[in-house]
Amino acid sequence: MKFLLGIALFFSIASSANAESTEKCELKVGWMERPSYQYKKRSGQPTGFDIEYVKLIGKELGCEVNFRYIPWMRQIKELADGKLDLLLGTVPSGADLGVYVLTDVYRKDPMGFYRLKSNPSVGELKSLTEVVRAGFRFGFNFHDIRTPEMEKLRVSPGADGKVMTQKNAKGLLRNLNQKHIDGVILHSAEVDYLKSINDPLVKDIVLVPHLSFHKSVAMVSATTADRGLEIVNKVNSAIKVLKENGSQEKLVKKFAPSHALIK
Template sequence: MLLLLATLSTTGMAACVKPTLTSSWIHLPPYMHKDPSGGLDPVGFDVTILNHVSNQLNCPIEWRSQPWNRSMHEIEQGKLDVLAPASYNAKRAKFAWYSAPFRAERMRIVVLKATKEQWPLTSLEDMLKQNFRLSFHLGTWYGPEFEKIEKNPNFQRLLYSNTDNQKRLQMLLHNRVDGVLGEVLSLLLDAKKMGAEDKIAVIDYPIHDNEVHFIFSKKTIPEDFIQSFNQVLKTYKGSSDYPTFSYSPSIK
């Protein structure tokens, strides 16, 4: 540890800037979720990566469980130091530093398997034409196409927001919505946990594919710390210890 901190110092990059860094988590398996062994801190791939990199910089993470929108607001206000996973968009870049990307995510719509052929969706405009009722996670970035059509009042009447994947999937199973939009692996894992994996299917149309980042509050974290963070992250990504996940369900 001392050698690492000395190396960072000699290259002109900052190491730890606070005794602890505050972060928050939401239920988003396999990336972050409640510790099944009963621990108070979350577990998951994003959690493992952030804990490892920050600990290498002698900056342990203090975790909170709270809604995503509140966390994003606290990043902007400087009440929270770091947050993940975050897609890049210009609005967030005004108040947050972005780390190098650390994994990819795929935003898809899942529907009831029995109804999949009813929805030959090739764009979000198709959804509007077919009066497709959609559940989404408020505050999540689903890409420029969704951002544009979300402002259409005719589309807004078809949107249902909820921050709990399993509650949104229950809405689908009870035909209260026609589809659920979200990170596809997380949705499929929650469906599997609910015993509903065989009842749903994924629409082929890619709503948004992108890489995600850790973001840091510009009010509490200096920019040169991000250089140090990225250096450690790059080394970690190139090692055999970097998290992987063996469950690879089809998105068809």
């Protein structure tokens, strides 16, 4: 009888251990259109640097990655509600940041200064402050207004009437091509994407590296998400591996080649 109970106990423990080892690992990840970091292929499937990077993280951790296409503000809410595990590429603003947990930095987000090929003089100045002082006009996306560089420019002497903000890159590029402004500050990855699809708005523009800058970018989880802190620790270990084995650099060259030009 004891022998039979022992066998039953053995199989019970073995079954429990097997269930734990085969427990499904899943990462629920929010995304939105942010070429060339996140965008839809013709098939409707997501791709871009962030998307392919997270796929590699899932592979490294042995986790299935489920992407959900959701507007940004809803992503923030669903992360706080525990319905998403990760947000990509930025830090929530205007919310209780104590709820959120950042991974290690996994990429830079270069902000490139672009001018027309026919207007080299604006690119000869040494700083954005000098651009404003010299009377040149330029524009940037109003979503980027919180960067230290933009805040400094907005309050700098002579900035009134010289700095334009718009909601999207194409609006700024139209104003640049029509010579209403002399330069634009845009996410270089978005410009890389527009060049890859031969968009005429970027045909005659040139990057000015020394007037450009970059932000460091992390992924975001939440203490309210299921296993939020655990997820961040695991993702950090995968980020380290992808940096060391060259996978990150390969994705940069594929999706955002101008990264290498902006220090």
